Every structure is written in structure tokens, then in C-alpha cells.
């Protein structure tokens with residue numbers, strides 16, 4: 384059996400309802416409700432310090448919510464650790480990327496596929512598919528230690544995909560890459576997610592990157608939801624223009 388024929392899981396929803404967390408009086412996330420659905424990419428955007436990473440951390444279990452709840456379908460994840468959420472298929476990646484430096488890229492990805500319960504043949508096939516999709520074929524047999532930070536970050540994403548998550552939470556996966564590289568990477572992740580029914584939450588700074596790569600956008604400012612919807616509509620929302628594009632918009636208007 385080819386790994387691309389692996390069964391697609393039934394549709395699911397990862398949902399945060401009125402989620403909140405505060406740090407020493409700072410309300411980093413303040414009553415945010417959002418849903419990520421199987422097979423879609425939800426872009427989480429907003430200015431610096433608006434609560435994007437904290438929201439992702441609440442969903443992954445890295446932070447415990449001080450208010451609200453988090454559910455995967457009917458399962459209440461609110462009090463579960465990150466490790467236990469991983470068992471439900473909710474997986475996050477880190478900006479720095481976590482890989483085994485002594486293993487090759489292919490071995491790193493295959494180890495994640497085996498850890499996710501695949502047999503060796505299926506794991507090999509899935510690894511080959513992912514390396515091709517993420518443009519890692521040329522470095523497949525290089526030791527991870529020898530690669531650039533950017534390639535290591537992509538390898539960490541490849542490992543996360545190989546574990547066959549139901550929901551993948553990505554914190555700026557394309558950090559440090561130029562715009563076209565970022566769009567290519569996120570497009571590859573999106574295609575993988577769509578084919579395998581995996582939902583993706585993507586934290587990303589760059590509006591031009593999320594516009595063509597996300598199915599929906601959720602905009603935060605000061606820990607609160609500003610708006611949510613299709614990228615083209617969100618981009619035209621006056622509240623978003625004000626908080627997110629303010630300076631550029633004024634500049635454009637002046638020209």
C-alpha cells in the first residue's frame with residue numbers, strides 16, 4: 384500500500400471557546416473563540432504582541448488556559464498536557480525546529496512516521512512523499528547537523544507531518560525565508576493537509592504570505608478577535624486595515 388493511500392480520518396474540529404490567559408496582569412489572550420477544521424489552513428495574524436503565539440500555545444497545551452475551553456470534537460482537552468494532546472493528534476512545531484542532529488533528514492522523518500505507528504514500508508513511502516513535497520529530496524541523506532537553520536526548520540515540519548497529525552499548529556514555519564520560499568513551503572503544507580484531512584493553524588506575520596495560502600484568517604489585536612473570514616474579505620475589513628495595514632494604507636492613500 385502506498386502511503387498516499389493511507390485512510391483519511393473522519394472530519395474533525397479543534398475549537399477554543401472564550402479562551403484566555405494572562406501573565407502578571409497582561410491579558411495575552413482575552414476571550415478568543417476560534418475553530419480549525421479538518422483539511423483547512425486557518426491563518427492566525429495580528430500585530431506584534433497581539434496574542435498569536437499564546438493562542439497557539441493554549442491549543443497545543445504548552446500553556447493552560449486561565450479561562451475558556453478547548454475541545455477536539457467531543458473530547459475536552461482543556462486540562463490535558465501537551466503530550467496527551469499529541470496523542471489526540473494535536474501537534475505543534477517550534478520556530479527553532481527539533482530534529483535528531485546525528486540522523487539524516489530521511490531518517491529523521493522516517494523515525495517520526497514509525498513513531499506514529501506505521502510499518503517500515505509505509506513509513507518509507509510516506510517519508511519519500513513528504514521529502515518530495517517539501518523540497519527536501521536533495522538533502523535527504525545529509526546529516527541534520529550539517530544543514531542550515533531554515534532546512535532544519537522544514538525538517539521539523541516534515542517530522543510533524545510524518546506523525547500524521549489531525550491538527551498541526553505551526554508557529555511561523557517560514558521564518559527567515561523570502562516571500563516566494565515562504566509561499567512555496569506553506570502551499571506544500573496546505574496541499575499535504577488537504578489530501579490527508581489534517582487541519583492546520585498557521586501563525587504568520589506576513590499578510591502577503593497568508594493571503595494566497597490560507598483558507599480563512601483569524602485576526603487578533605491586544606489578545607482579542609478583530610475579525611475572521613476569507614482572506615480577501617478580511618483584507619478589506621476597515622478594522623484590519625486600521626490595525627494591521629494602518630501605516631501602509633495611509634502611505635498608499637497619500638500617493
Ligand SMILES: Nc1ncnc2c1ncn2[C@@H]1O[C@H](COP(=O)(O)OP(=O)(O)OP(=O)(O)O)[C@@H](O)[C@H]1O
Pocket residue numbers: 406407409410411429430431432433434435436437438
Ligand atoms: N511567558 C510570558 N510572560 C509574560 N508575558 C508574556 C508571556 N508570553 C507572552 N507574553 C505577553 O503576552 C502578549 C502576547 O504575546 P504573544 O507572544 O502571544 O504575541 P504574538 O502576537 O505572538 O507576538 P509576536 O508577533 O511578537 O510574536 C505580549 O504582550 C507578550 O509580551
